[in-house]
Amino acid sequence: MKACIMCGGEGTRLRPLTFERPKPSIPILNKPSVVHLIEHLAKEGFNEIVVTIGYMAEKIEEQLGDGSMFGVHIDYVYEHEKLGTAGGVKNAEKYLCDEPFIVVGGDHVMDLELRTMYRFHEHNNAPVTIGLLSIDDPREFGIADMDVNNRIHRFLEKPGPGEVFSNLASTGIYMCDPEIFDWIPADAKYDFAKDLFPKLLSKERGINGLLVRGHWTDVGNPVAYRQAQRWMLESLPGTSIEGHFNTKDARIYGPLKIGNNVVVGSNSALVGPIVLGENTTIGDNVLIGPYTTLGSNCVVRNNCRILSSYIFNDVTIRDNSNASGSTIDNGTVVGQDCSLENGTVIGPRVNIGTGTTIHSDVKIWPDVNIDPNSEIKDDVLNPDHG
Numbered sequence: 001m002k003a004c005i006m007c008g009g010e011g012t013r014l015r016p017l018t019f020e021r022p023k024p025s026i027p028i029l030n031k032p033s034v035v036h037l038i039e040h041l042a043k044e045g046f047n048e049i050v051v052t053i054g055y056m057a058e059k060i061e062e063q064l065g066d067g068s069m070f071g072v073h074i075d076y077v078y079e080h081e082k083l084g085t086a087g088g089v090k091n092a093e094k095y096l097c098d099e100p101f102i103v104v105g106g107d108h109v110m111d112l113e114l115r116t117m118y119r120f121h122e123h124n125n126a127p128v129t130i131g132l133l134s135i136d137d138p139r140e141f142g143i144a145d146m147d148v149n150n151r152i153h154r155f156l157e158k159p160g161p162g163e164v165f166s167n168l169a170s171t172g173i174y175m176c177d178p179e180i181f182d183w184i185p186a187d188a189k190y191d192f193a194k195d196l197f198p199k200l201l202s203k204e205r206g207i208n209g210l211l212v213r214g215h216w217t218d219v220g221n222p223v224a225y226r227q228a229q230r231w232m233l234e235s236l237p238g239t240s241i242e243g244h245f246n247t248k249d250a251r252i253y254g255p256l257k258i259g260n261n262v263v264v265g266s267n268s269a270l271v272g273p274i275v276l277g278e279n280t281t282i283g284d285n286v287l288i289g290p291y292t293t294l295g296s297n298c299v300v301r302n303n304c305r306i307l308s309s310y311i312f313n314d315v316t317i318r319d320n321s322n323a324s325g326s327t328i329d330n331g332t333v334v335g336q337d338c339s340l341e342n343g344t345v346i347g348p349r350v351n352i353g354t355g356t357t358i359h360s361d362v363k364i365w366p367d368v369n370i371d372p373n374s375e376i377k378d379d380v381l382n383p384d385h386g
Helices: 033-043 057-064 084-090 114-122 178-183 192-202 222-234
Strands: 002-007 048-053 073-078 101-105 108-110 128-134 142-146 152-157 168-176 208-211 216-218 245-247 251-253 256-258 262-264 269-271 274-276 292-294 305-307 322-324
Touching (some): 033 057, 101 114, 108 168, 114 128, 152 192, 178 192, 269 274
Parallel strands (some): 048 073, 245 262, 251 269
Antiparallel strands (some): 128 168, 142 152, 142 168
16 A cells, blocks of 8 residues: 655744754654654555655655665655645655555654555545544644535635634545546645645535544644654553663653663652663652653753653753753753743753743754853744744
8 A cells, every 4th residue: 555745844833843854853752753654654554655855855865764674665756846735745646646545744643543544445436535533623724524424515724713613623644546636736836625625625526534543643833742742652562671771779660661771870760651762861869750751862960850851862951950841952951950841942952051940832942052040931043043
């Protein structure tokens, strides 16, 4: 079975995390998000994969290669200009023109039963089947009006007040027949939700929907990113230790995934689910709470508290500091006696001075130096990074 993964976007809503990596390369459980997606597609039987790439394309190619390490074959199609979701798939037509295929976003994180969706599409007469989820607030998604026979009669992208006629939200996962290429203009910006679906409905060609079950999110903003990390951590099967692990009298409660050469100091407590990357050192009297990941080569000094935070590689957190619900990118140094409140997003190579408090939901751009004893209430930008 064939799949098309759209990886062309710049991920501006995720900045500062996407200045130096494309959105599909943001780590989840210390592994690029798109790798989790490829592994899930392979598990569901989609072993011929086309990846459409644009922004920082070389990083995605480097991480995925030809797909053989995941048991799939991957071809790449480049977008030299923005073509929209449907236009990007049209650009890959030569790889997809001979059988039904699934379209997913490169920032999707899921455990949905995609094989079931493929079989449903095969046995029902429509050129497109949309994966739908019932959610509380669908205003940031496309919404569908679907009858009992799975036929969609209305579709509206990002409805405004008074337009929310359904809470069935599109996941952006589409099963497609090659017929759709006849409906998409070549070399033009064209979207599934805004252009193709209204056109199909107006011509009475028909679109089906399928209610999918399980976890799904598109990692489009920091809140969705934290949600994806959280449920992926919840799915850890148990405790695993890869290689050498050294601890004194720490208290450790699983599930945990611990990389090689991790050191945990005296009287520290690790409460899973937690993932720790290789060569990471944790000092004495440190509390690392549930739903936390630390990357490789990190150092957490004595008396720190790290709770529900996602810390990338080569990060240092000095004595008596705390991070709660924070995301910290590569190479950042957090001084001692600092507090990073919920929702803070710290870019790469930031230097946060001693005694500083970063208020909730503040973003700090890369290569910024924060003076000691600062109270940061607003985003801190760096003009060198746009």
